[in-house]
Amino acid sequence: xxxxxxxxxxxxxxxxxxxxxxxxxxxxxxxxxxxxxxxxxxxxxxxxxxxxxxxxxxxxxxxxxxxxxxxxxxxxxxxxxxxxxxxxxxxxxxxxxxxxxxxxxxxxxxxxxxxxxxxxxx
Numbered sequence: 736x737x738x739x740x741x742x743x744x745x746x747x748x749x750x751x752x753x754x755x756x757x758x759x760x761x762x763x764x765x766x767x768x769x770x771x772x773x774x775x776x777x778x779x780x781x782x783x784x785x786x787x788x789x790x791x792x793x794x795x796x797x798x799x800x801x802x803x804x805x806x807x808x809x810x811x812x813x814x815x816x817x818x819x820x821x822x823x824x825x826x827x828x829x830x831x832x833x834x835x836x837x838x839x840x841x842x843x844x845x846x847x848x849x850x851x852x853x854x855x856x857x
Contacts, residue, residue, distance in 0.1 A: 739763045739847060744773060756780050759850045767844050774838055777848065786835040793839050 739761035742751075745768065755762050756777065767773045774790060781788045839847040 739849075741765060744768075749776075752777070753780055756848070757784065761847065761849050763845065763847045765845045767846060770840065770843065770846065774840070774846065777838060781836050787833075788836040788838055789834045791837055791839045793841060 741763045742755070743766045744764045745766045747755075747764070764773070778788050778790075833851065835851050837847075837849045837851075839849060841847060
C-alpha cells in the first residue's frame, strides 16, 4: 500500500500542482481556501492530459445520524450496504466508462487526488 504525500495548497504553485498531476501518484491537499476553484482547476489540468475525473464527497467525520441510534442493526445494514455497493460497482464497471482520477473531498478545506491503478504513466 502506498501512502499519499500531503501538500499544503496555499504553499503549492500551479506549476508544482501540474507536476503532481503529471506524475499520476496519489496526493493529499490541505489548506484549500476555495475548494470549488481548486477542484475545477485540477479537473481542467487532468482533462488537458486526457484523464477523466470524478468528485466524491467523503467527509472523514460525518455528523451523527440515525445510524448511531440504531447501533444494534449496524452489522446487518453494513452487510446489505456492502453487497449493494459491490453489485453497483460490478454493474457500473460493466456498463460505464472507467474513471482515471477520483477527487475525494474529505473536509471543507482538504481533498485527496487518487489515480486509478490500471493506468500506467506515459
